Amino acid sequence: MIKIKNNVAVSDSGFIFNPDTGESFTVNPIGVEIIKLLKEGKTVDTITEELQKTYATDAQTLEKDAEDFIGLLRNFSIAENE
Amino acid sequence: MNKKPRLTIAVSALNAIDSPGPGVAVIRALREAKSFDVRIIGLAYESLEPGLYMHQLVDKTYQVPYPSSGIDTILERIDYIHAQEKLDVIIPNFDAELYPYIRLEGQLKERGIHMCLPTMEQFEERHKTNLPEFGEKYGLLVPKSKVINDISEIYKLSSEFDYPLLVKGQYYDAYVAYNQDQVKTFFHRITAKWGLPIIIQEFVHGIEYNVTGLGDGTGRTISAVPMRKQYITDKGKAWGGISISDKRMLALTDKFISGTKWRGGFELELMKNKDNQFYVLEINPRIPAWIYLAVGVGHNIPEALVKLAMGEKVEPLGDYAVGKMFIRYAWDMIVDMEEFQTISTTGEL
Numbered sequence: 205m206i207k208i209k210n211n212v213a214v215s216d217s218g219f220i221f222n223p224d225t226g227e228s229f230t231v232n233p234i235g236v237e238i239i240k241l242l243k244e245g246k247t248v249d250t251i252t253e254e255l256q257k258t259y260a261t262d263a264q265t266l267e268k269d270a271e272d273f274i275g276l277l278r279n280f281s282i283a284e285n286e
Numbered sequence: 287m288n289k290k291p292r293l294t295i296a297v298s299a300l301n302a303i304d305s306p307g308p309g310v311a312v313i314r315a316l317r318e319a320k321s322f323d324v325r326i327i328g329l330a331y332e333s334l335e336p337g338l339y340m341h342q343l344v345d346k347t348y349q350v351p352y353p354s355s356g357i358d359t360i361l362e363r364i365d366y367i368h369a370q371e372k373l374d375v376i377i378p379n380f381d382a383e384l385y386p387y388i389r390l391e392g393q394l395k396e397r398g399i400h401m402c403l404p405t406m407e408q409f410e411e412r413h414k415t416n417l418p419e420f421g422e423k424y425g426l427l428v429p430k431s432k433v434i435n436d437i438s439e440i441y442k443l444s445s446e447f448d449y450p451l452l453v454k455g456q457y458y459d460a461y462v463a464y465n466q467d468q469v470k471t472f473f474h475r476i477t478a479k480w481g482l483p484i485i486i487q488e489f490v491h492g493i494e495y496n497v498t499g500l501g502d503g504t505g506r507t508i509s510a511v512p513m514r515k516q517y518i519t520d521k522g523k524a525w526g527g528i529s530i531s532d533k534r535m536l537a538l539t540d541k542f543i544s545g546t547k548w549r550g551g552f553e554l555e556l557m558k559n560k561d562n563q564f565y566v567l568e569i570n571p572r573i574p575a576w577i578y579l580a581v582g583v584g585h586n587i588p589e590a591l592v593k594l595a596m597g598e599k600v601e602p603l604g605d606y607a608v609g610k611m612f613i614r615y616a617w618d619m620i621v622d623m624e625e626f627q628t629i630s631t632t633g634e635l
Contacts, residue, residue, distance in 0.1 A: 211531070213609070223608040225493075225558075226514025226530040 205286040206274055208242050212282050222282060229280065234259070238273055242283065248274060291322045294371050295592060298329040299379035300337025300344070304616075305521045308379040310337045311578040312588045313344060318581060319589035327371050329378075333629045339621045346371070349633035353382045360386050361393060373399045375595050377588065379572055381457045384409055402550045402595035404571050412546070412569040414454060414485045424545040426538065426566045429488040429557075440469050443486060452487040455480040460522065462489060490567070492559040495532075496524065497539050498574050500587050502594055503549030509587050509603045510539040511580040516611070524576055524614075529583045531608040538564055551577075551591050579612040 277283035299307025328347035421428030453472035461472040499510035517526035553574035583606040629635040
């Protein structure tokens with residue numbers, strides 16, 4: 205289970221600040237959506253299902269992109285395994 | 287309501303240039319002190335130090351002899367200044383000043399001038415030249431380093447160090463050298479300016495962090511504020527930075543203070559490598575130039591330092607704001623020729 209670190213701040217505009225490292229990032233609206241769903245405790249499978257309702261793309265592409273994005277969040281210490 | 291005491295505080299390092307001294311930032315902090323009012327006396331080495339001309343911050347400036355001129359000469363000048371101003375506190379902000387001022391601490395105290403400085407032992411053992419032993423003694427991770435006094439020693443370095451490596455002066459200057467020829471060039475450049483020895487240090491790749499703080503001399507941390515450098519000048523100075531909350535950096539700082547029983551202000555220069563390990567690159571035994579960020583996040587370290595110097599008990603400053611940034615800027619002042627003339631000819635302004 206992946207979760208966003210508790211102290212990481214994410215604004216609605218997609219600005220992310222990690223107070224441990226001082227790093228900041230910007231993500232696009234879909235990125236914000238994925239982070240919000242992760243914060244709600246959703247799994248990657250559920251997130252993919254939710255996104256599929258809104259975006260016109262096949263499940264495989266969506267799943268791959270979401271996993272890539274979550275991998276980046278983990279690499280940058282924004283998300284961690286619970 | 288109690289009236290705030292008014293303290294006369296002398297502050298050095300008014301060189302607010304591209305590699306700035308901490309003086310102006312320290313004075314700004316002192317002017318914002320809640321527990322006392324101040325009269326600020328600037329101590330300047332050069333007549334073009336910008337702080338000299340910032341009359342909204344500095345009430346009066348005196349030129350002082352260089353630290354290398356010896357403690358008797360320094361004391362003589364301080365005595366003259368003290369006779370005019372009745373100093374309560376001196377805050378020396380240059381590394382090179384600390385040795386003479388630590389030696390003068392007792393004599394200045396007899397005159398009623400207070401300071402809050404590390405002890406000579408603390409000052410000596412954290413020296414760049416002693417960093418490996420210091421790291422081992424206090425359980426801090428430090429880069430491998432070696433002191434060299436002769437250029438012939440450069441030829442043996444390749445068996446002990448990988449390139450790139452750092453070539454550092456005892457007090458100032460550091461260069462990254464990618465081969466033996468560059469080490470030689472930097473050896474000559476640094477020795478011409480600052481003398482021997484030269485420190486050769488392993489180059490740790492990673493992200494630069496700094497912590498500024500204050501120890502009360504009993505092993506207690508009065509303040510610790512970590513910062514990530516966001517904008518670094520070609521001289522390696524932070525031109526922008528952000529306060530952060532990394533608990534490991536705070537724990538490392540506590541370990542440094544409790545182990546050494548550090549007294550006074552300091553700055554830890556840290557590097558986080560790709561394995562998320564913090565290396566202590568340097569321990570600067572004085573307040574850093576970016577100290578106003580600490581004030582901006584709620585820790586007025588210069589104010590607390592003055593209270594410690596005056597013998598007051600100071601409680602730890604507590605929480606600070608995370609995610610506040612400082613962004614430095616340059617500002618052109620217009621100065622009348624008469625002012626430059628006055629400081630140049632009389633040594634006072």
